[in-house]
Amino acid sequence: MKTKAAKLLLAGYFGCGNLGDDAILLGFLKGIENSSFGVTVLSGSPEETHRLYGVPALPRRDFREFRLALESHDALVFPGGSIFQDATSVRSALFYARLVSLAKRAGKKVFLLGQGVGPLNSYLGKRAATASFN
Numbered sequence: 001m002k003t004k005a006a007k008l009l010l011a012g013y014f015g016c017g018n019l020g021d022d023a024i025l026l027g028f029l030k031g032i033e034n035s036s037f038g039v040t041v042l043s044g045s046p047e048e049t050h051r052l053y054g055v056p057a058l059p060r061r062d063f064r065e066f067r068l069a070l071e072s073h074d075a076l077v078f079p080g081g082s083i084f085q086d087a088t089s090v091r092s093a094l095f096y097a098r099l100v101s102l103a104k105r106a107g108k109k110v111f112l113l114g115q116g117v118g119p120l121n122s123y124l125g126k127r128a129a130t131a132s133f134n
Contacts, residue, residue, distance in 0.1 A: 005036035009066075009073040011099050012081050015043030015057065021081055022052075028079035028113075029053055040069055042099075061095075067102065075111055076103040082116030084132065086125030093120065097128035 010028070013021040025041065032039070039056075043049035046057035058065045070076070076099060086093045103110050112133070120126045 005038055006075065007038040007040070007073040008075055008077045009069050009103075010039060010041045010077050010079055011060070011096065012042075012078055012083060013044070014041055015045035015049040015060070017044070024080040024114075025049075025053065028077075029055065038073075040073065042066065063098075063102070066099065067106075070103060070106045070108055073108065075109040076100070077111045078113060078115055080114035082118070084115060084117050084125075084129040085119055086122050087119050090122045090125045090128075093122075093125040093128040097132045100132040 010025065012024065014025045015022070029039065041049050041053070041055055041057040042060040043057040044060055046059055049055070049057035058069055078096070083096045084093055100110050110132075117129060117133075120129055
């Protein structure tokens, strides 16, 4: 009996013009290229992400699209970086915490791979990260 390939929804700061974050995405995709995983990426520039990496991509800030994608994916994966921080803005930590919360409520597995944490200076940022990691 053949098992169904897992479908992964990738989250991070992809497609937003940050070379380091896009390098993380490329490294993750190269690392799983001989696997049977299906992958969709949340991206600041979905068309460019699809063109550059050959994978389906969705607008990263469209929560309606995110919820729909969760229905057809098995897990939410953060493949690396330092997204749980509030040095640039507390909104960053709150945004990613919301993705984690929605995935958990939908009964999906959440994987945080190679995640740097911090700096977290605000009460809200610390609470958001704590809720995500519990």
